[in-house]
Amino acid sequence: MKWLVFFPAWVFLLSYLIFKVKEANRRTADGALPALVGATDADRVAPQVIGADKGGAPRPARVSGEEIRAAGHTFAERVQLLPVDAEAPVVTPLWPAGQAGGLATARRTDFRAWRLHAGSELSFYYPDEPGFVVEERRGGAPPPMVGAIFDNRDREAERWYRVVGPGGETWAALSVDRAGGFDRTERFPAGEAFHKWLLAGGAVARASLAEDGTLRRVQWLGRRHRLSLLGWQHVAAHREAYAAFAASVEVAQPVVDGERKLAELVAGEALSSRLGMLERGMDASGVEAVLGRPAGIADEIWVYHEPRRGGDRYFRVRVAEGRFRGLDRDWLTVRKDPPIRGTLLWMLEKTGIRAGPVGGVGYDLGPLRDEDVALIFGELRRRLPDAAAGEWADLCQVAANLAEMRLEDEGSLAAIRARFAEVGLPMRSAIQVLQGAEPEGARNLFVRRAVLILSELRWNQDPGGGLSAELQMLLAYLGRAHAEAEALVLRAAEHPHDAVRAVAFGFWEWFPDERRAALLAAGLEDRSPLVRRRCAEALAVLGADGAGGAEGGDARRLERLLRIEQDIETREHLASALERAREEVEPQGSVSINLESVRP
Secondary structure (H helix, E strand, O other): OOOHHHHHHHHHHHHHHHHHHHHHHHHHHHHOOOOOOOHHHHHHHOOOOOOEEEEEEOOOOOEEHHHHHHHHHHHHHHHHHOOOOOOOOOOOOOOOOEEEEEOOOOOOOOOOEEEEOOOEEEEEEEEOOOOEEEEEEEEEOOOOOOOOHHHOEEEEOEEEEEEOOOOOOOEEEEEOOOOOOOOOOOOOOOOHHHHHHHHOEEEEEEEEOOOOEEEEEEEEEEEOEEEEEOOOOHOOOHHHHHHHHHHOOEEEHHHHHHHHHHHHHHHOOOOOHHHHOOOOOOOOHHHHHOOOOEEEEEEEEEEEEEOOOOOEEEEEEEEEEEOOOOOOOOOOEEOOOOOOOHHHHOOOOHHOOOOOOOOOOOOOOOOHHHHHHHHHHHHHHHHHHOOHHHHHHHHHHHHHHHHOOOOOOOOHHHHHHHHOOOOOOHHHHHHHHHHHHHHHHHHHHHHHHHHHHHHHHOHHHHHOOHHHHHHHHHHHHOOOOOHHHHHHHHHHHHOOOOOHHHHHHOOOOOOOOOHHHHHHHHOOOOOOHHHHHHHHHHHHHOOHHHHHHOOHHHHHHHHOOOOOOOOOOHHHHHHHHHHHHHHHHHOOOOOOOOHHHHHO
């Protein structure tokens, strides 16, 4: 009977365990932590990364091609939940005519061995063959790439790791920066139709797939850094080699409690994003824990509904024999019903460009009648004074659409004027409305808004660059003849935020020669690569006169800047400006600049 002495302790322990189980179930049901409920151990653990650190042992300096190809296939199988189109290209479609002519490495997957490269933030493997080297560069714009015109060239990073192929092409590249979330910038011309979330390489990873089901890029969030793999369409690696390279990436400082971090990142995502939490082989309870209850079930297909402004979305998820089996080609259907008359969506479509057959994504809502115009202006007058930021932007867009049709309403204009200096409201469409209605009177409002942007708003809360774009529009509408224009540009040129200074230096043409020279000289020493690039481009166009004269000191200064500049485009513009400066000083003996001779 001695066990009776411990009876209270046993009761307490069992009660505690029951409480924790109920708490875990409640949190999962609420959707706050959509963990992989019902998943097997294989579902929870990332596929074995080649040479992964085991018990403190370092990753091997060299691994076989067979080993890393197997890792690449495992990685691709896990992330490519969409069916891969049999006609999908295996080399970058951005290469001329879709061919790999000139890229000797583009069709290769048979590398016999891969070599380890370890940096301060990451490590990865690359082909251990003649001509393959890794370049590390601190800061700056992206490296040379295939189809650079389709990439956002203003993107910068703290560090770039570039794998250079035997022909000097970018075979693969990784950027490193400090960020708490994934980069969601759209990539063209190959869009990203699906995102797979997973734990890989010691980090929370997000793999992006194209509409043809193929892997397009991967990002990793470690404890301190975000790694971003340059999109497959911009590099010279074969599609399978690209997946193998991605499988080999490992962060130097792994995340702590990665599964919880992953759940926190996905918790606020829409249903379409949470689909990327699914794992092949996950049981039905796991699917329901991640996505919730389906709207309907037909045989092996679970149907989910997600309402969207651009058209209601229906997702078809295959669950056969109690397990998730992947997505079929008809995994997504978009259907849009005509919006109700008088709603904001109806006003946007009624006044905007309308196209699309009935039953498709979009409706032609017919001509804009007088009674429609009266209803819309009445809604604008009623809703603009109290609208929140998102609704405000849409209402102003409706007003801008009407203004293009030469339809205006004083009540709506008054409501826009009254809130034009309000912090937190986007004003892009409002600027267009006021400029078209009253160009002279609007300029005073534009000056007030520009001063507000430069003095009161906190730029670290505007990562998307909307405010800098708004400032650029305000200055453009003001014009160089306005009394306040020059002072605003000079103030912006000294602003602590890089994007604001970049806007200011884009207006260098507003200044006379002597002041222009001082402005461009200051911009060439700026910490922002984008500012330096714009100033160097201006000098390449203007020649030595734009730099304040063709004295030898100008050429020496340009040569000094060329030696320390890291950004490729800026270096090219500086070289052109230096050539012109030397031609004007020594027209008989001028020679072209060899960039290799002044490498940083």
